[in-house]
Amino acid sequence: MRNPEIKVWDLMLIGEIEKKLTEVALYLLKKDKTYLVGGVVRDYIVRKQIKDIDIVTELSVKHLLKEVDRKFNIKYTKYNSFFMTGVIKNGIRIDLARSRKEFYSHPGALPTIEPAPLKEDFFRRDFTINAIAFSFLKGIIDPYNGVSDLKAGLLRVLHKNSFLDDPTRLLRGLRFKYRFNFAFEPYTLKLWNIGLDRRFLSYVSPQRIKRELFLVSREDEKGKIAIELVEKGFVSHDFLRYVSFNLEHEVFFMYLLFFWHSKNFPFSKKEDAIIRFIKASEKNELSLDVLEKVDRDFIYKWIKYPFEGREKVKRFIALNIKHTLKDLKEKGLLKKANTVMKRLKKAYIEGEIEDFKGEALIIKKEFLC
Secondary structure (H helix, E strand, O other): OOOOOOOHHHHOOOOOOOHHHHHHHHHHHOOOOEEEEOHHHHHHHOOOOOOOEEEEEOOOHHHHHHHHHHHHOOOEEEEEOOOOEEEEEOOOEEEEEEOEEEEOOOOOOOOEEEEOOHHHHHHOOOEHHHOOEEEOOOEEEOOOOHHHHHHHOEEOEOOOOHHHHOOHHHHHHHHHHHHHOOEEOHHHHHHHHHHHHOOHHHHOOHHHHHHHHHHHHOOOOHHHHHHHHHHOOOEOHHHHHHHOOOOOHHHHHHHHHHHEOOOOOOOOHHHHHHHHHHHHHHOOOOOHHHHHHOOHHHHHHHOOOOOOOHHHHHHHHOOOOOOOHHHHHHOOOHHHHHHHHHHHHHHHHOOOOOOHHHHHHHHHHHHOO
């Protein structure tokens, strides 16, 4: 098969990429022992839109970063000494990595890393479709027939322990399956089912699973992926009620975390408030305390869908207490202002009152008696 001709302008998002970064990519890729790898080559071959550029080199990443920074005055570079990787940002992201081999001390562990030639770097990758490289000097480099699998629409692991070494590949494979409308080749499908049935994902830290679920939420076919995760017992069947809603990414992600079989994810303060909000809405127990702590941007996204408690949340968003502090002062209630205001907010949310007259009745009945 003739190697596809790769032109740099096909690799960039035409019309959106700064010329300087195009020069950076070209500069790096024209060096000996430096290659375009993985998803960017895969997506070029199947004509998918390319978002980021991944480059692997057998040279020193740290030195290359310094070199391009001096030559092009890049806005942002970052070096990770543990993974021997670098990031270049200047309109589009370039991930630069030292070719390496990896060793896993136990299933799901982060790998021990050693520098290695490109041919060994290929073997650490998840699927053959991501074990393809391009060099301006050598063209397509495809030792595991990844191009053939791309053309056949097949997902194939490179070795039998792939899912055990890194169980997050179980979720990644599911994303690729629906993104490209591919199928697992028979042996890989057998290994994939074994990995799910034996709960290989339990070997992985919650933080890493959370990251993979975040990526699931960004997929166009995230609903189909969720259905399969439900069928495999990783997500509660209750989540199926919402799959048809075509939820926005953030809402889908938080509900996926909520309905995941394990609840031990690390949450930020913002995420914890959202999870409490979802839990309360599922039980029809939304309260003022819960609503006041939830990020407004999330609420504005959430309210677009027919969830339980939607009308209560609408009333919360529309809150507009008519009584002012001056009004309360005139009634001798200034010291109780916070308590009064909180009671009025709750009354609006629960649908007890609708206007100034309703507020006045509650104030008279509960605070002036």
